Structure formats: structure tokens, C-alpha cells
Amino acid sequence: MRQTESLVIRPHRSGYVFGGAFLLFTAVIWVIAQALHSIRSQNDMIIAWIVFPILVIFGMSILLGTAVPKVTVDGDIVQVCDWLGRHRRFARSEVSHAAMRSIIAPSRYVWNPTNAFLLIGMDGRALLRLAERDYDTSALERLVEALGLAWPETRSTSIRQIRKEFPGAFAFDFQTTAIAILIILAVALAVITLAVWFR
Numbered sequence: 001m002r003q004t005e006s007l008v009i010r011p012h013r014s015g016y017v018f019g020g021a022f023l024l025f026t027a028v029i030w031v032i033a034q035a036l037h038s039i040r041s042q043n044d045m046i047i048a049w050i051v052f053p054i055l056v057i058f059g060m061s062i063l064l065g066t067a068v069p070k071v072t073v074d075g076d077i078v079q080v081c082d083w084l085g086r087h088r089r090f091a092r093s094e095v096s097h098a099a100m101r102s103i104i105a106p107s108r109y110v111w112n113p114t115n116a117f118l119l120i121g122m123d124g125r126a127l128l129r130l131a132e133r134d135y136d137t138s139a140l141e142r143l144v145e146a147l148g149l150a151w152p153e154t155r156s157t158s159i160r161q162i163r164k165e166f167p168g169a170f171a172f173d174f175q176t177t178a179i180a181i182l183i184i185l186a187v188a189l190a191v192i193t194l195a196v197w198f199r
Contacts, residue, residue: 006074007073007074009070011065016066019059026055071143073146078095078128092147095119095149097149101118101154101162117129124166
């Protein structure tokens with residue numbers, strides 16, 4: 001692609017289907033719970049108002065993660081917009097090479113093995129990180145070609161190692177955080193279960 005041409009890549013549209021289906025499923029479950037009068041006590045209501053908003057927020061995050069993010073290469077500038085609508089930009093000349101790392105990290109849907117696509121700056125820091133699963137391979141290939149880079153080989157690693165290898169790629173270690181969150185959720189679920197059991 002010539003340097004004067006503009007390129008825009010976005011996540012593929014499967015997120016609209018999954019996010020919409022998830023919200024529809026949540027709404028159906030809520031209607032069924034209301035119709036069957038499953039929410040009888042104050043404890044049931046508290047649990048419902050904890051669980052259902054979380055499900056709605058998750059579904060909305062999938063839709064936002066599909067509709068909002070984009071990467072634009074326009075002339076000498078690469079502009080990135082994340083799912084919260086935050087913009088940042090860097091010069092094409094700042095990009096040293098692309099990298100691909102196989103990890104277990106959150107995608108738009110679940111925590112699962114995925115490939116992290118990275119653009120690395122001249123100083124060794126990560127300028128951009130995308131989940132390969134969220135984008136068509138052809139779109140990432142066009143991005144690499146537009147920047148005049150070679151398509152990277154995939155290497156298996158961990159988020160902790162990526163943070164050491166490419167500073168700025170991840171704000172924190174998702175894997176360690178996930179374990180802590182699971183422990184907290186397990187304790188909270190146990191407390192809720194005991195409260196309902198002995199009410």
C-alpha cells in the first residue's frame with residue numbers, strides 16, 4: 001500500500017451476534033424468573049440485582065468492543081481507538097516490528113488461549129496490542145503490509161514474560177488477577193449460599 005493511502009481495520013462483526021444473543025438470553029432469563037415468581041425473598045432480589053447487571057454489562061462490553069475499536073493508518077500517523085473511545089497516536093516511523101505471542105488472556109467473550117498481535121517501537125516498548133481472535137487475519141496482514149513490516153512468527157509465552165519483553169503491552173498480569181478474582185467470587189458465592197441456606 002502506498003504511504004498516501006489510508007487503512008482502517010476493525011474487529012470482525014461476530015461480536016455483534018454474540019453480544020446481541022447474550023443480552024437477549026439475559027432478558028429471556030429475567031422474564032422467565034419474573035413469570036415463575038422465582039424471586040421471592042429479599043435475598044433473592046439482592047442476588048438478582050447483582051447477577052443480572054453483571055450479565056448486562058458483559059453483553060454491552062462485547063458490543064462496545066466490536067463497534068468502537070479501530071486502527072487507522074493515515075499517511076505517517078497510526079491512530080488507535082480502544083473500546084472506551086480513547087484515542088492515541090504514534091508515527092509510522094516509530095514502529096520497529098510486529099510480534100505475535102500465544103497467551104491465555106481475556107478476549108471479547110471469555111478467558112481462553114489467544115494470540116496477542118503487537119506493534120513494537122524502536123525503544124522496545126509495545127505501541128499497540130490487539131487480540132488476533134477479534135480481527136480477520138487479512139485485516140492484520142493489511143496492517144503489517146501498510147507499515148512495511150514482516151508478518152511475525154507466533155511464540156508461546158505468558159503475560160508476565162510479555163510485560164518484561166515488551167513494556168507497556170499489558171497494564172497488569174491478567175492471569176494472576178484472574179486467580180484472585182476467582183477466589184473472591186468463590187468466597188462471595190459461599191457466603192451468599194450460606195445466607196440463603198440458613199435464612
